[in-house]
Amino acid sequence: MTEFGQAITLGYRNSFDFSGRATRSEYWWFILFNVLVGIFAVVASAFLLPSLLLYVIFGLATLPANLSVQFRRVRDAGGSPLWPLSMWISMVAYLSAIIFTMSQQFRASYDIVQDPNRVFNEPTMNNYQSTETLLTILGAAYLVISMVCFVYTLMVTKTTEAPGK
Numbered sequence: 001m002t003e004f005g006q007a008i009t010l011g012y013r014n015s016f017d018f019s020g021r022a023t024r025s026e027y028w029w030f031i032l033f034n035v036l037v038g039i040f041a042v043v044a045s046a047f048l049l050p051s052l053l054l055y056v057i058f059g060l061a062t063l064p065a066n067l068s069v070q071f072r073r074v075r076d077a078g079g080s081p082l083w084p085l086s087m088w089i090s091m092v093a094y095l096s097a098i099i100f101t102m103s104q105q106f107r108a109s110y111d112i113v114q115d116p117n118r119v120f121n122e123p124t125m126n127n128y129q130s131t132e133t134l135l136t137i138l139g140a141a142y143l144v145i146s147m148v149c150f151v152y153t154l155m156v157t158k159t160t161e162a163p164g165k
Contacts, residue, residue, distance in 0.1 A: 003029070004029045015064045015068055018081065024156070027069055027070075027072075027073040041058045067084070070149065079148075084149050
């Protein structure tokens, strides 16, 4: 079983190794460390830097290590490394859609402030409805894929045995 300090060392040492394996203890100790440091970064950002800048820097700095340990853990449990990849892709798509939606709503709010008599026409409202549908679909896909990845992280290490043994 991997110890806490050893898991952190392995996680960062293998930041760009997507081909190996990671045990359950290595994965979960590494996640615990990232959560604890993330909480510290959020609290420190509240007092030191505006708008959670320290947390964003920490998240970007640890992204390769988090990706690789997740890839290695899913592979160790016998899953395809495409699961974590699809999870990250769906997360980026979902966040991009949220940002796009927010920018549309801010733009519409700005237009209303500039011209209070402006009335939303039907195509504008349909755009919001289609955007909400897209957000729902992307959010559901991200949730399902994340759950599959989570289940893989809980699974016991899959041993590979030679045929006939």
